[in-house]
Amino acid sequence: MFQKQGRAENTKEPWADANDSTSRTPVCGIFVDFATASHRQKSRSQALKQKTRSTKLLRLIDLDFSFTFSLLDLPPVNEYDMYIRNFGKKNTKQAYVQYNEDNVERDIQTEDIETREVWTQHPGEGTVVSGGSEEKDFSDVTVVPKIDTPRLSNFLRAACQVVAVLLEEDRLAAGPSWIPRAQDKALNISDSSSQLNTSLPFLQSRKVSCLHASRVQRQTVVSVHDLPEKAFAPSLDSRHLLCVWDIWQPSGPQKVLICESKVTCCCFSPLKAFLLFAGTVHGSVVVWDLREDSRIHHYVRLSSCFWAFRTPTFSTDGILTSVNHRSPLQAIEPVATSAYKKQSFVLSPFSTQEEMAGLSFHIASLDESGVLNVWAGCSDGSIRLHQLTSERPIMQWDNSTSGRSVTSLQWSPTRPAVFLVQDDASRIYVWDLLENDLGPVAQQPISPDKLVAMTIVGEPEKTSGSFVALVLARTSGTVDIQNLKRRWTTPAADEHSQLHLLLQK
Known part of the structure; x- marks a missing residue:
């Protein structure tokens, strides 16, 4: 029976033995590290002493806020330095480098300095009291001046014109003697007027x-x-x-x-x-x-x-x-x-x-x-507007001058819809087709000094501030300049298109 039990004990699983051995392990005592505990005690006592000392010293020490100093002193930067700092080296690259070994000679652009040594003695011990090195004749060197004659002529011509215009303005302000007071008033169709000096000796008693x-x-x-x-x-x-x-x-x-x-x-x-x-x-x-x-x-x-x-x-x-x-x-x-x-x-x-x-x-x-192919004014006073592509007139105005013959017709250089007509009765007619396409918008009789010839000057290149002047020649030989009113000189924004539509009707 003891044998059976022994066999039974021998047939147990190995994991069962391991559990049994663990459960039968005896309990050991706790290990105490006295060195670590002693070190902790010393650190705690040292910290307590430092805290006590700092507390006592804090009561005796106070910060002085009256003393100040600058940690960084940066002067202001002007706009030029800021621009150079930001954009001075932008879009640049090093193209080449020149070393001193390559720079053997250096060119200078200064003129040669001519020198001469002289000496003097005072008081003189003899007849010669001064002297020096051999004198050099500076006139031997031929100096060719660089003068651009055409450019100088153009500059002088332009400058003389400006000076002449300024002198004319001074003369007009002083009251020129050749302008009679009766001619100072401008015509009804003009804002201001002036007169050419036809009283010169060689122009007297000559008609224009x-x-x-x-x-x-x-x-x-x-x-x-x-x-x-x-x-x-x-x-x-x-x-x-x-x-x-x-x-x-x-x-x-x-x-x-x-x-x-x-x-x-x-x-x-x-x-x-x-x-x-x-x-x-x-x-x-x-x-x-x-x-x-x-x-x-x-x-x-x-x-x-x-x-x-x-x-x-x-x-x-x-x-x-x-x-x-x-x-x-x-x-x-x-x-x-x-x-x-x-x-x-x-x-x-x-x-x-x-x-x-x-x-x-x-x-x-x-x-x-x-043979003249295109007539603008006729002897019966009629005015016809022709186009080169057609033999018939585009527009025709009859009896616009009350039957008087048309002697001159001048188109405005600044407004395409304005033209001026002169008849043989010394009368000027102002036409503005955009304002009235049936007849003239203004008439100006010239008397008693009747009108002989007229022409018109202006600046079509200047759209704003342009002027149109009417030059009139009288029977007495005088020549007037009449500056037309702004309403007939300043063009409208769409004047060309309006005139084109008018001619297509």
């Missing part, structure tokens, strides 16, 4: 027969004067005069031209107003080059002043050809061909570069035996 304004130089006007009624100077009494005026300098003409025969019409060159063409009663065309030096022309002393009278540069007199005129000329105009040959109706022998430079152009002249 023709006026022409340059389309390039807006302030330039040409007046044609007939023979004098009274003898004045033998060299001028038998010659007709042409005066080139600047309306900003009315005290005297810029150029005075002489012609042997009577001038019936004139015009300037198209692109640059340095040539003046004139048609005569004998059928000849006369040309003056205004760029010529005045010293090659004839000078006449008049009233302690010398005046240069320019003779023609070229004339068609004596050229007997089939195309030359044999009757008085009635009109002469420059014909500037277009830069695009396809749009030009003129068969030009000149190149495009010559024509665009203003040195080559055509001149069209018409005599009284020729």
